[in-house]
Amino acid sequence: MRKLLCYLVVFATLMANPTANAQTTIKWDLRRCVEYALTNNVSVRQADIQARLSAIALKQSKLAQIPSLNFSGNHGFQFGRSLDYTTNTYTDNNSMYQRLGLNTEVNLFNWNSQKNTIKSNDYNYQADAAAVDKAKNDIALNVARQYLLVLLDMEQAEVTGIQLKQSQAQYQNTRKQVDAGALPELSAAELEAQVARDSANLITAQTQIEVDKLALKALINLPADAGFELDIPPVEQIPVDNILEISPATIYVMATQSQPQIKVNNLRLQAAQKSYEAARGKQYPTISLFGQLGTAFNSSFKAFSEVSRGDQQTPAYILNGTDKIYVYTPQTGTVSSKKRFGQLWDGYGTQVKNNFGQGIGIGLSIPIFNGWSARANIERAKWDIKSKALVIEQDTLQLKQDVYTAFNQALGSFHTFNARQKEVSTAERSFNLASKRYDIGAMQTIEWLTNQSNLYNARINKLIAQYDYVFKMKVLEFYKGQGIRL
Template structure:
C-alpha cells in the first residue's frame, strides 16, 4: 500500500514539474484563449439559440397535428354523448379528436420569419468570428510584449556582464596607481545603474507575463511562461497598396462589416414582417372525431354495441377555412411598421459608422506602419553609430585619454539605443500584423 502511495506521489510530482516547465507558444496561447474565453462561450450559446430559432421558423410553415382524448364516468341525470339524449344512471364514455391545421397565407410573415432566422444565425456567426479575431490580436500583442521585455532583459544582462569586466580591470588599474579612484567610482555607479535596469526589466517581464495569463484566464502566474520564439521583422509588402485599396479589400471579409450588413438585412426583414400583419390571414383545418358510450345499444336487438364498432359508427370529419381580416387594432400595426422603418435606418447608419471606423482604423494603421518602419530603421542606424562611438571611446579610455565619466556616458547611450531598437522592432511587427 505504501509503495502504491509513493508511486502516486511521484507521478503527481512529475506532472507538476512538467506543467511548470511548459513553455507556451503563440499558437497555443491563441487556441487556449479561444477555447476558454467566457464571452466566446456566451456568443456560442447565442449562436445555438439562433439555430433553434431557425428551426422554429421552419416549423411554423408546416401543418400542425394534435390529438385530444376525453374519458369520463358520470352518474345521475347525464347527457349521453353518442345519442345527445339525457339518461339516468352511470355512463362511461370516451371521445377523441384528431385535428390538423395549416396557414395558407399570413402576409408572407412565416416566409420572412424563416429568412430572418437564417440571417440572425449568420449575424451571430459573424459576431462570434469577429470576437475571435479581436481576442487573437490581443493575445498576439501581449505575447510580443513579453518577448520584447525578455529581449530587453537579455541585452541589459549582457551589458552588465561587460561592465563587470570593465569594473575588475579598472579596480586593478586604480590599485596599481595607473587610474584615479574617481574612475572606479564612476564605473561602479554605471554598474549599479545597470543592475537597477535589470531589476526593472525583470519586473516588466513578470508584469507582461501576468497580463497574458490573465487574458488567458490562467491563475498560476508564477509557473506561466512563453516559449522563446524568434519573430523576424516581416516584409512590409502591404505598403505597396494604398489605404483605399486595403479598405476596399477589407470590406469583402471583415466580420464587423459583415455583421453590420446582416443587421441591416435583419431590420429589413422585420419591416416586411411588420407589414405582413396588415394583410388577411387564411388558415385551413381538418378534424376527425369519434366517441364511445357504454350505454349505446343496437336499436333492433337492444344489445350494447361494442367499443370498436362504436368508434366507426360515431366518427365524423369536419374541414374548412378561416379568414381573419384586420380592420382596426388601435394603431398598433401602423406604429409597428413605423418602428420597423426606424430600425432599418438605425441599422444602415450603424453600417455606415462601422465602415467609417474601419476606414479610419486602416488609415491610422497605415500611418503607424510607415512611422514605426522609419523609427525602426532610424534606431538601427543610431545603434550602429552609438556602437562605433562606444568602441572609439573605449579604446581611448583603455589608454587613459578620457575619464570614466565620459566612458560611462558612451556606454549608457549604447544601452538606450539597444533598448529603442528592441521596442521599435516589436512595435513594428505588431503594427504590420494589425494592418
C-alpha cells in the first residue's frame, strides 16, 4: 500500500511538471507585451470607459427625439376637510383616494437644437474612440522603448560577463607566472582588483535588468511577482528602414494622416461647433405636442343610508265639506356606519370608468428671461470653438516639431552607431595586439587593463548607440503609421 501511494505521488509530480515547465518556458516577445498592455493597461482601459460613456450620451440624445411616456399614480388617505377628486368639491368626510394618469410629450420644432446636440455627441463619441487608439499607440511606443531598454541591459550584462571571464582567465595565468617568479606580485594584485571591479559591474548590470523588467511589467499591468522571461531577438535582425531614403517632410505628412491625436482634435472642434449651434437654437421658442389620460377614485370611510322617520303633517290640506284633511309627507334621515376595508373599494370600476378623461394639445415655450443662462451657454460654446482651434494649431506645430526632432535624432544615432562600430573594430585590434605583447612580457599589466577597459567601453557604447538608433527609427515608423515592428 505504501509503495502504491509513493508511485501515485511520483506520477502526479511527473504529470504536473510538464504543465509547470510549459508555463515557465513561455517567453514574452514585443508583440505579446504590446497585446497584453493594450488589454490590461489602466490608461487604455480608462480611455475605453470614456468612449463607452460618450456612446451612452449619444444614444440618450437620439432617443430624446421620440415621444416621452410617463405613468403617474397616487394612492392615499384624506382626513378633515379635503377635496374630493371625483366630484371636485370639498367635503369633511375622511376618505381614501386614488389618481391615475398617463402623459406623453414630443418636440415638434426647436430650431434644430436637438439634432445639433446629437451631432455634437456623435463627434464627441468618435473623438473618444480615436482617443482609445491614441492611448494604445502611446502605450505601444512606451512598451517598445522599455522592451528595447531591457534587451540593452541584457546585452550589456553579457558583454560585462565576457569581460569578467577574460579578467579571471588573465588573472589565473598571471597568478601562475607570479608564483613562478616571472612577474611581480603587483601584476596579480592589479588583475585581482580588475576581477573584483568586473564582478561588481556584472552584479550592477544584472540588477538593472530586473529593475527595468519591473518597469516593463508595470507598463503592461503585469504583477511584479509574475514570471516574466523575455524573448531576446538579435538586435541585428530587428527590421529598420533606411533613414537615408526618407525625409522629415514626408514623415510629417504621413503623421498628419495617421496620428489619432490629429483626428481627435478635429472631431472635438466639429463637436464644439455643433454644440454652439445647439446652444443658439435654445434661445428661440420651442413647440411641442402633448397628450394625457387620467381618472380618479374616491371612497369615504363611512357608509351613508336613508331611514324612514314617519310621516309629518304639511300645511296643505283638502276640504271635505267643512272639514280640513291635511296632507302628510314621509320623512327620511341619513345614518352613517363605518366601512370595512373591503367595502372601501365598492364601485371602484364604475368610478374609474366614469371619471376617465383625455386631453391633447400643443405647447409653446418662449424663453424671455432666464438669468442670461441661454446667452451664457452660447458664449461658452463660442469660446470653446476657439479653444479647440488653438489646440489643433498647437498640436499640429508640436507634431511637426516632434517629427523633425525624431528624424534628426535618428540621423545622429545612425552616424553615431557607424562611428561606434569602427571604434569597436579598432579597440579589438588594439586589445589583441596588447594581449600578445602582455603574454610575452613586453607590456605592463596596467597597460593591458587599459586596453581591456577601452574595448569594454567601446562594446558598451556600440550597444547603446545601436539600440538608440533602433528605437529612434521605431519612433519614425510610429509617426509614419506603420506601428511597432520588432
